[in-house]
Structures are given as structure tokens and as C-alpha cells.
Amino acid sequence: MQPEIFEYQFTVPKSAIDEMHHVNNVVYLQWVQDIAKKHWESKTSEKIRETYVWVVLNHLIKYHHAAFENDVLTIQTWIDHHRGVKSERHTKIINSTTNKLIVSAKTSWCLLLKETLRPARITDEISTLFG
Template sequence: MKRKFSKTFVVTKAAIDDLNHVNNVVYLQWCMDIAEQHWEERAVQSVKDEYVWVALNHYISYKAASFEGDELVIETWIVSLEGVKSERKYKIYRPKDNKTIVEAKTEWCLLKSETKRPSRVPKEIQDMF
């Protein structure tokens, strides 16, 4: 269950804080964004209509700073899909020097779109990831 999804991008001025490096909150937003992009790419429309994910918790380990103009790669992959929960991991690194910037994980809960109640992760979703 470790099919990675990744994206390469360049850090913009909007991500920079008063210390002239990427703001810590921005890394969390990037993780949330790539998780959504991964879901959008892999899930068929009928599944996206029937289910939604909500974050239960996040854990982020900041390893190094990144700066405006840095090219970064963000990767995400699913570690587990059990019961109503999923654990997703992330890695953000700078390919220029292969420096890991952030390692993170999020525990997600699957909900039925209509009722907003937790739902066991069906085999159909497990097979997508």
C-alpha cells in the first residue's frame, strides 16, 4: 500500500514568513493540498460523491528550512486503511541537495457524504490506493 503520489513546485513569496523561510503552517497546507489532489486523481466520481475524508490529527517533523525560489518535491502515500481510518504520510524534500525538509503524517476518517457519519473504508477505495 505504498504507491506514492508526488508533485514538484517552486516556493513562492506568499509562503515566506518574517524569518524569510517557509512558514510552518504552509507545510501543513501543502500536505492537505496533496492529499486532496491524490484523492481527486485516484477516486472515481461515484466514490467522491459518496464519501468525504476528515482529518483527525496531524504530526509534522520539521527537518530543515526552505526558502523562496527553492524547488521542492512533496510526496504522499497511504500507510494503512483500516476500519473507518486511514494513515497517510508525507515527505517534502529539496532535490537540489536531497535535503528532507518535512516528514509528516495525518490520520483521516472516512465519512458518508450524505450523513457525515463514519464509514468503514470499502474495498473499492482500498484498491484505489
Template sequence: MKPTIFEYTISVPGSAIDHMKHVNNVVYLQWVQDIAIKHWEAKTTERIRKQYVWVALDHFIEYKNPAFENDTITLQTWIHNNRGAKSERHTTIINTKTKKVLINAKTTWCLLHKETLRPTRITEEINILSTS
């Protein structure tokens, strides 16, 4: 089954630019986290968000092309798979005008029970909501 892609488009702000006049690598990581949060908030209920929280276990980012101030970029994310308490999320950031891929990222997230901060198995409800 093909995953459902969640998208968000932004204009690159001046604050994202580094001394080499393109988006700083750390900013891409922030955007990878930001789109994951937006996806989670768009797909889940307040009840679920009050009960669970995610923590990142690892990130792998492949930098392909630079982005510059005022470029319009599209962030795309999807769940590749969920197993136990872990979720593998993929993110691609694309220059909206040129269609060039700027980065590909893979992040492993762990679901925690918000009250105990202990890992907890991804429920069927969360699995369905996050992959649809």
C-alpha cells in the same frame, strides 16, 4: 508490500515565506493537506468523490530543514494503512535540488459518508485505488 508514492512538485511562492525568510510551518501543513487531496482526486472516480469525504483527525509533523522562496520542492504521499474508517497517510516534502528532507508528516484521516457526515468503513474499492 511497498506503498505506491504519489508525487507533486511545486516552486515555493513568496506568499509561503514568513518573517524568518523561510517557509512558514503552517504552509507545510497546508501542503500536507493539498497533496492528500490531489492524491485522492487522482486515484478515485467522480462517483466515489460524490459519495465520500475525508476529515483529518490528527497531524504529526517533524520539521527537518527549511525551504526558501523559489526553491523547487517535491511533495510525496502514500497510504501507510487503512483500518475501519481510518487511514494513516504519510507525507514527505523534499528539496528537489539538494534532496534534503524538509518535513515528514503523518496524518490520520477518517472517511465520512458525504450525505450523513458519519464515519464509514473504507471500502475495498477505495483501499485498492488509494494504495495503488
């Protein structure tokens, strides 16, 4: 079964550009986290978001090409698999004009109960939402 891909398109703002005149590596990391949050919020109810929170265990980011101010980028994310309290999310950032892959990332996340900040098993309800 193919994972459902969540997608978002945006234009690179001036604030993302570093002294080398391209998007700073730290900005890509922020975008990886931002798209994960957008995906989570698009699929879950307020009740679920009040009960659970995600924390990052690790990121693996590969930088393939540079992006520049005013480039139009498409960012895609999907859940590859999950087990117990952990989930693996993949993200791609693609230049929408050239179709070049800019960044690929794999992030391991851990689900926590928001009230106690203790790990929580990923429920069938949550799993089904991201099927």
C-alpha cells in the same frame, strides 16, 4: 507490498514566506493537506468523491530543514495502512536540488459519508485504488 507513492513538484512562492524569510510552518501543513487531496482526486471517480469525504483526526509534523522562496520542492504522499474508517497517510517534502528532507508528516484521516457526515468503512474499492 510497498505502497504506491504519489508525487508532485512545485516552486516555493513568495506568499509562503514568513517574517523569518523561510516557509511558514502553517504553509507546510496546508501542503500536506493539499497533496492528500490531489492524491485522492487522481485515484477516485467523481461518483466516489460525491459519496465520501475525509476529515483529519490528527497530524504529526516534523520540521527537519527550512525551505525558502524559489526552492523547488518535491512532495510525496502514500497510504501506510487503513482499518475500519481510519487511514494513516505519510507525507515527505524534499528539496529537489539538495535532496534534503524538509518536512515529514503522518496524518490520521477518517472517511465520512458526504451526505450524513457519519463515519464510513473504507471499502475494498477505495482500498484497491490506493493499494
